[in-house]
Amino acid sequence: MxxxxxxxxxxxxxxxxxxxxxxxxxxxxxxxxxxxxxxxxxxxxxxxxxxxxxxxxxxxxxxxxxxxxxxxxxxxxxxxxxxxxxxxxxxxxxxxxxxxxxxxxxxxxxxxxxxxxxxxxxxxxxxxxxxxxxxxxxxxxxxxxxxxxxxxxxxxxxxxxxxxxxxxxxxxxxxxxxxxxxxxxxxxxxxxxxxxxxxxxxxxxxxxxxxxxxxxxxxxxxxxxxxxxxxxxxxxxxxxxxxxxxxxxxxxxxxxxxxxxxxxxxxxxxxxxxxxxxxxxxxxxxxxxxxxxxxxxxxxxxxxxxxxxxxxxxxxxxxxxxxxxxxxxxxxxxxxLGESQDIGERFLYWERFGGGFKQAVRWKNWKAVRNPSPLLLDEPLELYDLDRDIGEENDVAADHPDVIAEIENFMTDARTDSYNWPIGVKGSHG
Structure with missing residues (x-):
């Protein structure tokens, strides 16, 4: 073809x-x-x-x-x-x-x-x-x-x-x-x-x-x-x-x-x-x-x-x-093509800076969210089980410290620094 x-x-x-x-x-x-x-x-x-x-x-x-x-x-x-x-x-x-x-x-x-x-x-x-x-x-x-x-x-x-x-x-x-x-x-x-x-x-x-x-x-x-x-x-x-x-x-x-x-x-x-x-x-x-x-x-x-x-x-x-x-x-x-593909255990990563630094990770059925903090990288992660809670209503981070540890470990090396968006500097965005 x-x-x-x-x-x-x-x-x-x-x-x-x-x-x-x-x-x-x-x-x-x-x-x-x-x-x-x-x-x-x-x-x-x-x-x-x-x-x-x-x-x-x-x-x-x-x-x-x-x-x-x-x-x-x-x-x-x-x-x-x-x-x-x-x-x-x-x-x-x-x-x-x-x-x-x-x-x-x-x-x-x-x-x-x-x-x-x-x-x-x-x-x-x-x-x-x-x-x-x-x-x-x-x-x-x-x-x-x-x-x-x-x-x-x-x-x-x-x-x-x-x-x-x-x-x-x-x-x-x-x-x-x-x-x-x-x-x-x-x-x-x-x-x-x-x-x-x-x-x-x-x-x-x-x-x-x-x-x-x-x-x-x-x-x-x-x-x-x-x-x-x-x-x-x-x-x-x-x-x-x-x-x-x-x-x-x-x-x-x-x-x-x-x-x-x-x-x-x-x-x-x-x-x-x-x-x-x-x-x-x-x-x-x-x-x-x-x-x-x-x-x-x-x-x-x-x-x-x-x-x-x-x-x-x-x-x-x-x-x-x-x-x-x-x-x-x-x-x-x-x-x-309708074939079996096992990619469900990889980490998906997002970040943005507008209104304060934010991050998110999807891993397996888990979704982690870090919302803005004045110190940017020390705010605790929220954690949601998307299989049971698609609306992200129940933060279960306290119940799953092992999952939080895995995600935090991934996030340590998930990103590289950016000249245009330095960590620790707050800007306005639109």
């Missing part, structure tokens, strides 16, 4: 409970549910971070948030501009660079967040042949921006100048994605779709379908955003079928982290504690659908534990190249 096309759709702020196939009862998601029925759906997949930029860095580099270059949305020391954005550097090898070396045409459209203009971290300097969208995360908070970027050139959106709101950025991103697929249907191609939906600001051309609901305006727009995501994922699936490349396209669908709010009318976080920004399951666990009709058993639900460090090694395995030796992840290709 020829090398597969690879698509990764990364939504921004979708919660674990936002899709029908994950228990959503209020907002219909028929196309995503259909996709899940044709795919492998994961119940224990984790993002790279509970916030935007480091989660994307983990996905792109295969290094967890204690090793990757970008560890929070803004740096504490250094960084670019007033927001202190830290870019990827030339030595930060990305999955796009790996695929380009293997002969793939590579494209990205949406929100990048890993390099400001004229830095080493912009997409066309990190392995992407073509790119369209937002470089700066804060600019991406507006769906009617005055400009977007195409490769290294600004594209002025005249319909959004002087207070106008005519050019909805996400629809432009979606159109670019469809054009990229059509133009490269002979393959192989890699298309990374870090969509801005359903992140705030809560703006959408048409939320009228929900006018009769007793919800806030933001809730109505959020529901409309989920509907748009569902519709457009379905349209991408239809396009792949129309071009006769669906069977040999490996497609991932997930979120960069948990929902930004609990969104109580919808139960966006499901039974999970916390939300975006927290180290609890509601901040880290993501819906994940992986679709590859030629190879992946349809209608499969897997409880395999994995996270975004594993994407790059998995892709390397799929295309038959060696992943870099320093990867924190492992290939989950055996799991995707």
């Amino acid at each position: 020829s090398l597969p096309n690879i698509i990764f759709i990364l939504c921004d702020d979708i919660g674990y409970g936002d899709l029908g196939c994950y228990g959503q009862k209020v907002i219909p998601t028929p196309r995503l549910d259909q996709l899940a029925s044709e795919s492998m759906r994961f119940t224990q997949c984790y993002t790279g971070s509970p916030i935007c930029a480091p989660s994307r860095a983990v996905l792109m580099t295969g290094l967890h948030s204690g090793h990757t270059r970008v560890r929070d949305n803004m740096g504490i020391v250094g960084g670019v501009g007033e927001q202190k954005r830290v870019p990827l550097e030339p030595e930060d090898f990305t999955v796009a660079e790996m695929l380009k070396e293997a002969g793939y045409t590579t494209g990205i459209t949406g929100k990048w967040g890993l390099g400001e203009p004229d830095t080493t971290g912009i997409p066309t300097r990190k392995g992407f042949d073509e790119w369209f969208g937002y470089l700066n995360q804060r600019n991406a908070h507006s769906y009617y921006p005055p400009f977007l970027w195409h490769n290294e050139e600004k594209v002025i959106l005249k319909g959004n100048l002087d207070g106008q709101e005519n050019d909805y950025s996400h629809d432009m991103v979606f159109d670019f994605a469809c054009d990229f697929i059509r133009n490269n249907s002979d393959g192989p191609f890699f298309l990374y779709l870090p969509w801005t939906l359903p992140h705030g600001r809560y703006e959408i051309p048409d939320a009228n379908a929900w006018d009769d609901k007793p919800w806030t305006d933001d809730e109505k727009v959020y529901a409309a955003m989920i509907t748009k995501i569902d519709t457009q994922v379905g349209q991408i699936a239809d396009l792949l079928r129309e071009l006769e490349i669906k069977d040999n396209t490996l497609l991932f669908f997930g979120s960069d982290h948990g929902a930004a709010r609990r969104w109580e009318p919808f139960g966006s976080c499901g039974d999970l504690r916390g939300q975006k920004g927290t180290m609890y399951e509601g901040g880290l666990r993501t819906p994940m659908i992986v679709h590859w009709p030629a190879r992946i058993p349809a209608g499969t639900v897997s409880d395999q534990v994995w996270y975004y460090t594993d994407f790059m090694p998995t892709v390397a395995d799929v295309i038959g190249v060696d992943a870099p030796d320093d990867m924190d992840g492992v290939s989950i290709l055996p799991t995707l």
Whole structure:
């Protein structure tokens, strides 16, 4: 079989409970549910971070948030501009660079967040042949921006100048994605779709379908955003079928982290504690659908534990190249192919600095969380048994000193120091 096309759709702020196939009862998601029925759906997949930029860095580099270059949305020391954005550097090898070396045409459209203009971290300097969208995360908070970027050139959106709101950025991103697929249907191609939906600001051309609901305006727009995501994922699936490349396209669908709010009318976080920004399951666990009709058993639900460090090694395995030796992840290709794979006893690690230093570890059925402390590394760990307590309501650290000792021992060497995020220096982040 020829090398597969690879698509990764990364939504921004979708919660674990936002899709029908994950228990959503209020907002219909028929196309995503259909996709899940044709795919492998994961119940224990984790993002790279509970916030935007480091989660994307983990996905792109295969290094967890204690090793990757970008560890929070803004740096504490250094960084670019007033927001202190830290870019990827030339030595930060990305999955796009790996695929380009293997002969793939590579494209990205949406929100990048890993390099400001004229830095080493912009997409066309990190392995992407073509790119369209937002470089700066804060600019991406507006769906009617005055400009977007195409490769290294600004594209002025005249319909959004002087207070106008005519050019909805996400629809432009979606159109670019469809054009990229059509133009490269002979393959192989890699298309990374870090969509801005359903992140705030809560703006959408048409939320009228929900006018009769007793919800806030933001809730109505959020529901409309989920509907748009569902519709457009379905349209991408239809396009792949129309071009006769669906069977040999490996497609991932997930979120960069948990929902930004609990969104109580919808139960966006499901039974999970916390939300975006927290180290609890509601901040880290993501819906994940992986679709590859030629190879992946349809209608499969897997409880395999994995996270975004594993994407790059998995892709390397799929295309038959060696992943870099320093990867924190492992290939989950055996799991995707329906084979037995024993990776459940490894340690998964997260950290972030915004609002105080936080850490989390998943090991077997255990989840350890360290919340902010003035002294940063001496705060005791909380411990939860996820097999019995998915909502992380009962801290059992006192009952399991042996487990705490194992996790603390792992954490001793789990991370490396970062110039941009030094331990012991508190910064503000956003």
